[in-house]
Amino acid sequence: MYILLLISLFFILLATLVIMQFHIPRNVIHGIKKRFGNSLNTQNFVTITEENVKEVLCYKKLVPVIEKAFSDFSKCDGGITQPVRVKFPAEKNSSGNYYVMPCSYNGVLVTKLITQFPQNNPRIQSVLTVHDAKEGSMKALLESNLLTAARTAAMSAVATKYLAPTNSKVLAILGAGVQAKSHYFALQSVKEFEEVRIWNRNYLKAETLAQQIGCRACESAEDAVRGADVITTVTGSDTPVLKYEWVTNGAHINCVGGNRPSWQELDPKLMQNAIVYTDTIESAMEESGDIILSKCKIYAEIGDLVNRTKPVKRDQTTVFKSLGMAAMDAAAAKLIYETYTAEQLQF
Template identity: 45%
Template sequence: MAGIRNPLTMSAETVSKYLDMRELIDVVERSLGDLSDKESSGIEQPVRTFVPVKKYQSLLGVMPGYSAKDDALATKLVSVCPQNAGTDIPTHLATILLFEPSNGCLKAIMDGEVITTMRTAAASAAATKYLARDDSKILAIIGAGHQARSHIQALSLLYDFTEVRIWSRTKATATALAHEFGARVCESAEEAVKDADIICTVTFSATPVLQGEWVKAGAHVNAVGACIASSRELSESLTRDAIVYVDSREGALKESGDIIINKAEIYAEVGEVILGRKEAFKHKTTVFISLGVAIEDVVSAKLVYDKYVASQGMQ
């Protein structure tokens, strides 16, 4: 078994090989339910720590977590560098350290970028499955980066979309992504979301990119891009009039600008809906504010590790 002296090193290519989006949606959905039932599931997850690097307008995040049900212990180190946009270096760089809970040995050092990209979309897909109308046909994506791609991939597994629309401030990236998926590039965010059933905001914008008056009644919104208290993607009117769900109430109250700045009222964690403890309101306008939580990384890393070990015939 890999241990502290010889942990496995798993590249992005290796992680990608052992992550299947459909399987990941199920795993992340279960983890969100477990997060909302900590006493039974034995989840330990402090709110992540951010270290600001003001000189470069970037952040280093530390995200530890443990799941007793999965007997999985890990921490993710993630750097958020918006200035990398448009370069060969990703805006998010992540590494996940997976430990053996029984003795603290380091079992694996694995690329966290692929896991972060895929588990975030898997969380949105899990929430959307409960909160969006079952007959949703039009998907709108605001943003055109890695999260835009992964969200199209994840949501397309659950819905048979007749149209996918994309808007980004950088038209070239929107055009390239649209070509990849047969989507339509829009000239404005308002055009993209008009009459859309499901809307995903996956941007680095510090100010709202989605206005409430643009969103049709009964639509579902996944807000993914604003992960610090000073940034928001949604207008006050949208969070005021919609029913708001989050991945972690504790985290959202400390980290989400869409909650803090907008003074939005949280109705429930999406895990409470998954557990059947809170209502889904599929036919009303709903918003899922996803900050990303450590337990999603923990269970995703454990999934990759276990599948790799099994494939290699390792003990």
């Protein structure tokens, strides 16, 4: 009876921890599994937390995976099924939005659920499910804020690999949030920058990030971008923060913010005078204020460069307008899932 009572109390405690979403240390989990075997497997999928994603994330591995996803998406037979993302207001007259992004790619079915509330910190929160595409069984549930930031940065890294000036030395980042930090590490994985500059409307935030990653904070956007070879805009601004006359001819720009039809990060004149690329032309024409309001022409998708179906115009000023794709979520999620589960087997 005493042993049965202890076992009952143990299971009550374990259930309580799960309900409270308490993150049990990995060594404790493996100790429990070793002692009790598979009797504790109450679910057939793994839960991957933000901390788990951080532990296994590697841009040297992620960027090539995203590059292949770009290639496959721009092919007619690339094996990607990606419906247009669903978006609607959280409530009537609400400033918050809810997004649903499904995709079938490379053996997995992935759906990401996103909330975007401007007053929140972080503004964007998301979770992602992974199912096996052949059997339909659920494989994983991921906290996907970090995954989203990483795959977005990796997308910019692929664009930078193909479009940045050959001997790029100076990187400027406008913005100092999560995306700014992820872009710093992702872009450094494809180019060896000698100088990195950070600007944010809140100078203290720029200074804090600069100290964390070892670069220079600038008091104005103009100071940050003058003479830069690569410029990345990752702000929440709805009006342009980057002006045409500040940009060196031949520079490459990753435009990541301004993801609503009425929002802009770049000067319309800059958009009109640059060679503009995007992740998906269909989404860009419907969702990007930088493209819609400037009435600029889109030259190609990044996948066209990877597939060599369009020539690379590296000698001219280029803009990559990034909006995000469910296919990139699927590619990143599969890599994270496989890396994480492989590490678990080593214990």
